[in-house]
Amino acid sequence: xxxxxTNSRERLLEVAEALFAQQGYLATSVRExxxxxxxxxxxxxxxxxxxxxxxxxxxxxxxxxYSNDMSARMAEATxxxxxxxxxxxxxxxxxxxxxNSVRFIFGVLYGPQHELPTALVRKLQIRYVDILHRRVSExxxxxxxxxxxxxxxxxxxxxxxxTLQSMWVGRPHVPDDVSTAIAVRCANMLDDELPIxxxxxxxxx
Numbered sequence: 001x002x003x004x005x006t007n008s009r010e011r012l013l014e015v016a017e018a019l020f021a022q023q024g025y026l027a028t029s030v031r032e033x034x035x036x037x038x039x040x041x042x043x044x045x046x047x048x049x050x051x052x053x054x055x056x057x058x059x060x061x062x063x064x065x066y067s068n069d070m071s072a073r074m075a076e077a078t079x080x081x082x083x084x085x086x087x088x089x090x091x092x093x094x095x096x097x098x099x100n101s102v103r104f105i106f107g108v109l110y111g112p113q114h115e116l117p118t119a120l121v122r123k124l125q126i127r128y129v130d131i132l133h134r135r136v137s138e139x140x141x142x143x144x145x146x147x148x149x150x151x152x153x154x155x156x157x158x159x160x161x162x163t164l165q166s167m168w169v170g171r172p173h174v175p176d177d178v179s180t181a182i183a184v185r186c187a188n189m190l191d192d193e194l195p196i197x198x199x200x201x202x203x204x205x
Contacts, residue, residue: 009047011037013061016054021103025055026115056117059108062101063124066094067131074135080190083135084183088159092179095166103167106160129156136190143190150196155186 015036019028030051034041048054070090077083095102108116109125133152140148162178 008037008039008043011039012044012047012054013058016051017058017062017104018100020055020058020107021100024107024111025051026112052115052117055108056120058104059117059120059124062105063127067127070131074131077135077139079187080136080139081183081187083132083139084155084186085179087132087155088162088179088182091159091163092166095163099167102163106163106167129153132156140190146198147190147196151186151189154189155182158182158186 012033016028016033019032019036028051030041030044033051033054034044037043044054048057070087073086073090074083077086091102108121113121129152132155133148136152137143137145137148159182162182
């Protein structure tokens with residue numbers, strides 16, 4: 001936690017995120033959120049229509065901040081190894097600096113979907129992948145688009161496995177050469193000419 005929340009709305013968002021990260025969205029009650037924030041129930045309904053509205057606001061805030069930050073970092077990358085390395089390093093950096101946000105996002109994206117705004121979750125997930133896909137395509141316009149998609153999906157799997165290990169196996173500090181190895185391997189996959197599966201286009205996911 002960097003700065004203490006300055007008003008009830010910020011406190012509600014921060015407490016809700018911590019609770020969603022620790023026990024999941026479905027298992028978290030409005031009562032727990034308001035008690036943790038030190039406010040009365042009317043304060044939550046003043047700022048948010050209900051718990052789902054709070055979740056939507058929190059998701060959009062986190063994805064907006066992440067997307068803007070990552071897009072700026074991607075603009076500075078001059079080769080695809082740097083692109084993949086930046087993505088992997090940023091995920092681990094966020095896990096160290098703001099673990100609740102990472103656990104919250106992973107829980108929403110890959111946990112039970114019941115009662116979640118699935119259309120929004122899917123849209124945000126595609127937006128997240130598109131940042132990587134777009135920059136790789138810009139740097140390597142010579143590579144078949146299906147291969148770029150396959151490599152980006154493969155990278156996401158590796159990076160997510162690394163993040164999950166750090167979160168739940170108790171290894172918050174991953175050696176620097178791990179993310180470098182993933183970045184180099186994925187960059188090489190763009191040119192290895194091995195057969196790839198034809199994946200559905202992202203707008204159909």
